[in-house]
Amino acid sequence: MSFDDMVEDLKAREAHARAMGGPDRLARREAQGLLNARSRIEALIDPDSWVETGLLAVSSMMREDRDRTPADGKVAGFAKVGGRMVGIASNDFTVKGASSSATNMKKIGHVKRVATERGFPMVFFGESSGARMPDNMGAKGMGSNLGQDPQQYVRTRQTPWASAVLGQCYGSSAWYTCLSDFVVMRKGAIMAVASPGLASFAIGQEVEAEDLGGWKLHSEISGLIDRVVESDEEAIAEIKRFLSYMPSHCNEPPPRAPVPAGSDEGSSRILDILPESRKRAYDVRKIIACLADLDSFFEFKPKFGRTAVTGLARMDGRTVGFIASNPMGKAGALDVAGCEKATRFTVMCDSFNIPLVLLVDTPGFVIGIEGEKQKAPGKIMNFMQALQMCTVPKLSIIMRKSYGQAYLNMGGGRNSDDVALWPTAEVSFMDAGFATEIVTWGQQASDEHKQEIRAGMEKDSSAYGLAEIYAAQAVIDPSQTRRYLIQQLEIHQMRLSGDVGAHRMAAWPTTF
Amino acid sequence: MATTNVTSEVIGTVWKVEKAKGDAVEEGDLIMILESMKMEIPVEAPVTGTLSEIKVAPDDSVEEDQILCLIES
Numbered sequence: 001m002s003f004d005d006m007v008e009d010l011k012a013r014e015a016h017a018r019a020m021g022g023p024d025r026l027a028r029r030e031a032q033g034l035l036n037a038r039s040r041i042e043a044l045i046d047p048d049s050w051v052e053t054g055l056l057a058v059s060s061m062m063r064e065d066r067d068r069t070p071a072d073g074k075v076a077g078f079a080k081v082g083g084r085m086v087g088i089a090s091n092d093f094t095v096k097g098a099s100s101s102a103t104n105m106k107k108i109g110h111v112k113r114v115a116t117e118r119g120f121p122m123v124f125f126g127e128s129s130g131a132r133m134p135d136n137m138g139a140k141g142m143g144s145n146l147g148q149d150p151q152q153y154v155r156t157r158q159t160p161w162a163s164a165v166l167g168q169c170y171g172s173s174a175w176y177t178c179l180s181d182f183v184v185m186r187k188g189a190i191m192a193v194a195s196p197g198l199a200s201f202a203i204g205q206e207v208e209a210e211d212l213g214g215w216k217l218h219s220e221i222s223g224l225i226d227r228v229v230e231s232d233e234e235a236i237a238e239i240k241r242f243l244s245y246m247p248s249h250c251n252e253p254p255p256r257a258p259v260p261a262g263s264d265e266g267s268s269r270i271l272d273i274l275p276e277s278r279k280r281a282y283d284v285r286k287i288i289a290c291l292a293d294l295d296s297f298f299e300f301k302p303k304f305g306r307t308a309v310t311g312l313a314r315m316d317g318r319t320v321g322f323i324a325s326n327p328m329g330k331a332g333a334l335d336v337a338g339c340e341k342a343t344r345f346t347v348m349c350d351s352f353n354i355p356l357v358l359l360v361d362t363p364g365f366v367i368g369i370e371g372e373k374q375k376a377p378g379k380i381m382n383f384m385q386a387l388q389m390c391t392v393p394k395l396s397i398i399m400r401k402s403y404g405q406a407y408l409n410m411g412g413g414r415n416s417d418d419v420a421l422w423p424t425a426e427v428s429f430m431d432a433g434f435a436t437e438i439v440t441w442g443q444q445a446s447d448e449h450k451q452e453i454r455a456g457m458e459k460d461s462s463a464y465g466l467a468e469i470y471a472a473q474a475v476i477d478p479s480q481t482r483r484y485l486i487q488q489l490e491i492h493q494m495r496l497s498g499d500v501g502a503h504r505m506a507a508w509p510t511t512f
Numbered sequence: 513m514a515t516t517n518v519t520s521e522v523i524g525t526v527w528k529v530e531k532a533k534g535d536a537v538e539e540g541d542l543i544m545i546l547e548s549m550k551m552e553i554p555v556e557a558p559v560t561g562t563l564s565e566i567k568v569a570p571d572d573s574v575e576e577d578q579i580l581c582l583i584e585s
Contacts, residue, residue, distance in 0.1 A: 280552045306521070328521050331549040 017055045017070040021094025029094070035232040037075045037092035040125045040166070043236045044088070045079035052077035054107035061102055061135040061145070069095055074104035074128075076111045081123075081240060084248055087115030089176070090125040093167055097129030100136075100172050102145045108172070109149045119249035121160040123239055124180065126191070130171030155179045157351040157506040160246040164235040165189045165225060169213075179510050181246075181348050182300070183225040184238040187215050191224070223304035223337060224511065241298060245312040245319045246352055250506065253353050253499035254319035259293050266290030270478045274424065278400060281327035284309055284359055287399070288322050291315070291357075291482045297322070300345060305337030306330075307366070310345040312354070316486045321349035324359035325410060327400075334406055335366040339379040340512045342409075346386040347505045355393040355489055358411040361400040364430065365409075382512050384409050391501040393417050393492035395485055398425040398463070398472070412471075418488050419472040420481075421463035432457040516559050516583045520574045524548030529570060535563045543581060546574060561585030 001009070020026060020036060029036055035043060041050060057072045059065035073095035078087055089108045091098035115122045136145050153175055155161075163177040165185040174191050177183050185191070192213030199205045199212060211217065218225040229235045247254045266289060273286045288297050292313035299311035306329035311322050323342050325332040334342070349356055365371075365380055387394070387409065396411030396419045407427060408415055421427075429435070436454040445453070459465075466472045476484050493499055527547040531537060537557040544566075546553040561583040568580050 275552075275554075277552065279550065281554065327551060328553060330522065331551040333549065 013056055016067075020070055020092050025094040033231065034167070036094065037090040037098075037125065037127075040164075040232060040236060041075065041077075041079065041088055041090050043233060044123065044239065045081055045086075046083065049080040050077060051079065053110060054104075057103045057107055059096075059101055059103060059132075059135070061132075061141075065096070069101075071095070072101055072104040072107065073098045074100075074107055076104075076107040078111070078114070078120075081243055084243075085118075085120040086243070087111040087120060087122045088125070089122070091128040091167075091173055093127045093129075096132060097168075098127060098173075099129050099132035100145075101132040102135065102148075105145070105149065105152070105172075109152065113151075116156075116158050119159060119251070121162065121243055121246065121248060123243075124161070124163040124173070124176045126163055126165045126169040126173035126177050127167030127189075128171055128173040129168060130194070153179065155507070155510055157181070157250060157348075157503070159249045160243065160352060162239045162242050164232075164239060165191045165218075166232055166235060168195065168209075170195055178224060181352075181510075182227075182239070182242040184227045184229055184235045184242075185215050185218060185225040186229055186232060186235050190214060191218060219301070220303045223301055223341060226300045227302075242312075245298065245314070245354075250351060250353070250503055251500055256317045257293075257296075257314055259314075259317045260295065263292075263294040264482065266294070267479045267482045270481065274399070274422075274478065278424075278426075281331065283328045284324040284326045284332075284361065287359060288313065288324060291485065292320075292322070293317065301341050305335065305339075305341035307333060307335045307362075308338035308342050310341055315357075315482070315489060318489060319354050320489065321345060321354045321356045322359065323356060323410075325362035325406075327361050330366055332362040332401070333364055333366045334362055334380075334409070336371050336374040336376050336379045339365075339376075339383045339409075343379070343383045343386045343512050344510065346383070346390060347508050350386075350390045350392050350501055351503050351506045353392060353494070353499055353501050355395070355492070356390065357485060358394065358396040358416065360396060360398045360402045360407075360410040360412075362403065362406045362410060363401050364404040364406045379512065380405065380409065386505060386508075387411065387415055389504045391494075391504065393489065393494070395488050395492070396420070397481060397485070398422065398427065398466075399478070400424050400426065402427045403431070404429050417492050418474075419466075420474045420476050420484060420488075421466060421472050422478045422481075423463050423475060424478075425463040425466070425475075426461045427463075427466050428459070428461040513584050515564070516561065516585060517579045518543065518555060518558060518581045518583060520546060520555070520576060520578045520580055522546060522548040522553055522574075523576050524553060524574060526568045526570050526572045526574060526580075527552065529566060529568070531563055531566070533563055533566050537561060537563055537583060544568070555580060557583060559583055559585045 059069040075090040161180040162182045163180040169191040190213040296314040309324045394416040396416035398421045435457045524546045529544040541557045564584045565582040
């Protein structure tokens with residue numbers, strides 16, 4: 001073969017690989033408004049930055065599949081997003097349902113290893129059917145394919161991972177989604193351990209796909225995803241936004257962004273949002289919007305664990321993580337889902353050198369049988385331990401109520417590097433009326449006796465009571481909170497380590 | 513014309529309804545106040561428009577995500 005023929009042969013092989021599952025399958029996707037594995041990559045990356053790995057890889061197990069498995073159903077490579085390198089794994093559902101095979105698992109493993117060792121994020125476009133059959137069937141199938149990479153599902157958070165759930169996600173797409181720091185899901189996509197079909201055959205459970213693993217389940221009940229969108233394009237835009245807040249790896253601080261004009265103007269609105277009545281709720285997200293750089297708040301899991309609000313934002317151009325109790329959800333009493341959400345977010349921020357700002361208005365933890373069945377004490381301690389293990393700066397603002405153990409979980413005492421109070425703050429172990437009932441429980445206490453007891457319980461719970469014993473560092477005018485936080489973020493920069501924390505939770509689980 | 517469902521964030525009861533069917537509302541206007549866990553939970557207009565229907569009355573029990581009223585905009 002001449003050199004020219006060799007080059008032509010190479011081009012033909014590459015063209016075949018890039019054609020994916022063929023024009024008919026690609027056209028059907030396009031008609032449904034779906035991007036394909038390669039157009040998703042194009043929509044994500046900076047122009048002309050794509051470097052593919054394993055383009056000519058094909059199925060190695062079944063001889064008859066060699067010509068029917070372009071790129072072996074998983075497109076992998078490296079590219080720039082916003083000028084920074086990322087690793088990408090994009091499942092091509094038009095090739096054998098992007099099922100996992102001996103070859104394509106090596107491709108994904110390579111990209112993950114390079115991203116981890118060279119220090120840049122991973123992006124997964126999830127849409128895969130699970131292990132390829134019959135390749136993985138039988139003892140030899142299992143022994144030859146699965147389990148060849150002992151680090152395949154290890155998550156040690158050296159670099160950020162972002163996943164998009166963009167179709168049917170069973171097997172590896174579901175697993176990588178659950179190991180990621182950020183997950184966006186397109187409505188209509190499904191993520192589950194196994195398909196509705198298998199659930200039907202194997203356990204006789206007739207289920208609708210949406211009920212088994214749809215966006216409502218995962219955004220409101222399981223909490224396994226962070227954001228819901230309507231289209232592939234929106235999902236990709238959300239991944240770009242997430243990455244913009246993050247460092248490329250754990251050994252550098254997050255990038256700094258310009259501060260949008262008007263970012264200081266929100267502070268004056270705080271006292272319009274905060275109700276004068278302590279019984280009146282308000283949406284704490286409105287307070288966050290006043291404190292953060294203009295339009296920079298990027299909320300995680302808005303519909304899950306609504307007693308807490310978590311999200312990334314910027315203050316003076318620096319990435320920060322907000323954790324806030326929200327009086328609009330169960331009066332701000334933190335429940336099991338709220339604790340899980342706060343724990344996961346704390347671990348992520350700590351692992352990537354993102355300071356935490358805690359906004360507190362909580363009467364405590366939700367109590368009762370339902371929470372206990374869901375391991376409430378364990379969830380509370382996961383959150384508490386995460387906060388105490390944190391080595392990134394932690395700043396706490398007590399806005400109104402901060403009671404009991406929740407006072408500690410939300411950064412009270414020495415659990416933050418700095419605690420500031422609004423004059424509206426009230427801090428105690430519990431409501432004086434409840435405390436009276438508890439200490440007189442089972443007694444035939446007269447009303448007069450209860451009044452005496454209650455008088456002893458009604459101690460000074462004001463902001464000034466805490467400030468006088470220096471259990472908080474300052475009482476501040478709410479309208480000065482943004483300025484105060486920016487000053488404290490500068491004071492507490494981790495100068496001795498180049499703004500890099502100790503990452504003591506880097507290998508903690510990604511779900512709790 | 514688009515219809516926006518205004519839903520309850522919480523399980524609770526309706527305490528006060530501050531607007532009536534046909535009222536014009538601006539985004540952020542208070543429509544009603546719910547009571548849940550001894551707290552007053554404001555329900556605000558998510559969009560500017562006209563209240564085309566109010567589906568609850570004071571003392572009604574409401575569930576999370578229950579539609580409380582509709583706004584045409």
